[in-house]
Amino acid sequence: MRGAQRQRLRFMESVAYWEGFVRRQRLSDTFNLNIEGLSRDFTLYRSLYPGNLNYDTSRKGYEPTAQFKPQIASGSAEEYLGLLRLHCEATAPELVQGLPGPMVAAHVPLQAGGVSANTLKDVTRAIVAGSGLTGMYQSMRVPKPEPVELWPAALVFSGYRWHVRAYDASKGMHRDCVLARLSVKPTSNEPPEIPPDQAWERNITVIARPSSRWSDPQKNAIAAEYAMQKHRGKWQWKVSLRECLVPYFLYLHRLDRPISQQRIELVDPDFAKRHGFADE
Known part of the structure; x- marks a missing residue:
């Protein structure tokens, strides 16, 4: 199976699974191909995975059977929601293939870019x-831009903006620049x-749990949101991160704020003091 064809079949399967129905027109609009040519894709899929899709003559499309099992797509919620998010956040949604289609989705935007191409x-x-690279950088720690000579190693997305590690x-140190x-x-x-x-190469494990101010049913709900696991009868969320990324994680999940403002809290209350950072 060619890569392009496999991509179409994965999309077909995912839409059928999550939305309950898929037509050839959906693939035609998504991949800019004629409907007649796409008939071969549906025929191939049904021959490879018989019993997964049925053709509904009244709706003129395909729907998953009761025995349907994802064969090409992962079938995970994260896969489909990731596609929806990619479409919602795209500055040119028409370039993000296939979604949302009939699905309705929206998002709360982050900062409106600002990165020079x-x-x-x-x-x-x-x-x-x-x-x-040489140039200037405006840190929030000083009032005016400073000269920098950077030797970039990686890009880092902190959850709300992009940095270069x-x-x-000029300062003789590894740093992140917005x-x-x-x-x-x-x-x-x-x-x-x-x-x-060393802060890039060394990993640190962050351990959080539902805030102690919640009731047991609320803690269970939060644990489900974060896919927490039970440890000695208590919910815990363990995340291993590069050390230099830990401050962003704490900021993103409000773990560096007063406990009264936290939905989840650190198992080690002093962890944020040791690993937090002054925003720059």
Whole structure:
């Protein structure tokens, strides 16, 4: 099965499973192919996985049988919700294939971008090539932009904005820079001797639980939201993160706030003091 055809069959199966029905027209609109050609895809799918889809002559489309089991798609809720989120957050939804279709979905937007295309291009190329960048960066710790010489290593999404993880030769340290506050260009400078980024290489486990202020039924509901597991009869959420990402995790889940403002709380109450950070 070719890659493009497999993608169409995965989409077909996923839509049928989650929405209960799929027509050839849906695939035609999604993949910009003629309906007649797509008939071969449905025929192939039904020959490979007989008993998964039935054709409904009255609705002129395919619906999952009672014995349906996902064969190409994962069948996980995260897969379908991820596709919906991708469509909702796309600045050009028509470029995100296939969703939402008849499905209705919406999202609360994050910051409206602000990242320069040229900056992103220079950063991503520097990461791939192992080269450096020079320019200016506006930290929130100082009132004016500062010069930087960065040797980027990775991009980091903190849950609400994008950063570049880089060695800053001008400060002699590894740091995260918010992409939208960065103005840089490639440099021909020779790379400095860059020490290991221990905060990137070292992992730390964060352990959280439903806040103690909730009732037992509320704790159970929160535990289900976070896919928590029982440990010695108590709900726990264990997450292993690169050490430099832990402050973002604490901020995103309000774990660095007073307990009265938390839906979940840290098992170790001093953890946020040790691993929090001043926003920059």
